[in-house]
Amino acid sequence: MKELRILSGIEIDEDSSAVASLHQLTGLKKLAIYKLNIREGGQTFKQLRSSIEYLCSCGLQTMAINDESSNFINSLDTMTTPPRYIIGLELSGKMERPPQWIKELNNLYKLTLSVTVLQTDTFKLIQDLPKLFTLTFTLNATKDDRDIVDILEENKQLTDREIIIPPGGFKTLKLLRFFATMVPRLSFAVTGKEVMPALERIDMRFEAFEGIYGIETLKSLQEVHLSVGNQADEITKFLVQDLKDTPKYLDEKYANKWPKIITE
Known part of the structure; x- marks a missing residue:
């Protein structure tokens, strides 16, 4: 063989x-x-x-x-x-934790990691990969949901309750995906600095969602796909709807920069 x-x-x-x-x-x-x-x-x-x-x-x-x-x-x-x-x-x-040698994989095109390592430090570890096209954080269906929520809560405590995407990296990344029971607050907004300049699409599948901020600063972003689970609470539904309605409250100049929000 x-x-x-x-x-x-x-x-x-x-x-x-x-x-x-x-x-x-x-x-x-x-x-x-x-x-x-x-x-x-x-x-x-x-x-x-x-x-x-x-x-x-x-x-x-x-x-x-x-x-x-x-x-x-x-x-x-x-x-x-x-x-x-x-x-x-x-x-x-x-x-x-992700292996530290991931940052040395200069040929890496597609990376999928467990949502249990969804932290700001993980993004910092991999931000300089020169060929990375797709990045996914996922949760295996057999994992206990309560355990995952507890882990994500611990991760958020490390960065003041939000995951901050660092600027200056991910030059080739075009697709970013999160498939988890709960997606914590994500922030792309860094004043005066470019974040994920090539990113074209964000996919999310979740039961609970804490918001995503700064997507208007992603100059190449075209679409955000949100798949909301049947068990989603009212806060999650409100945040998703607010994301869809945001362009209504923006000046035309900024509304045109807002990506298309698609919900399922």
């Missing part, structure tokens, strides 16, 4: 004996692990991390790992060298 190019949709547990020989798939271009059920620090845990590091050095281009319980994705920060050939990376599940 050394000529295998795609290995996708697999589950790995403590009985997965093939993990020890995974590193032999040197022709692999895409690896997607949808579920991990392994013991932290155990033999399978160590073999998998070693194999992934080796495959990344052999030219792996797309990697997706969903880890709800084993703490494996948090251990990826200890890789000795970054996966330099990666163009698509997805790390979802119970993630405490």
Whole structure:
């Protein structure tokens, strides 16, 4: 199977004996692990991390790992060298921090991270990636909603209850997406400084929403898509409607800069 190019949709547990020989798939271009059920620090845990590091050095281009319980994705920060050939990376599940080597992925085109690392510092970490086109923060459906809300609340406390998108970076980013139970307050407004100059579209799917500010400063933004869940409260509905109605209260000069707001 050394000529295998795609290995996708697999589950790995403590009985997965093939993990020890995974590193032999040197022709692999895409690896997607949808579920991990392994013991932290155990033999399978160590073999998998070693194999992934080796495959990344052999030219792996797309990697997706969903880890709800084993703490494996948090251990990826200890890789000795970054996966330099990666163009698509997805790390979802119970993630405490993004690997610091992400900032060195100069070929990265598409990045998906767990909403549990939705923080201002995460944006600062990745803002200088030279080819990043799509950035997504997502929540896996099996994650406990209450747990996610608590994590997002803790994240907001680090930056005075809002996520601030830093200026001066994301030169190539065109699509920004948030798929979560709750999307915290997001701010793009930085006086006199350019923020995400190439961004054309924002997609959001949520049950609770705390607002998005400064979108009129995004010079390339054309559309904002909002998908509101059935359990949304009245405050969330009000904020969404207010976002749609804003151009009515602006001078024509500024109303023309307002992106199209599309709700579902």
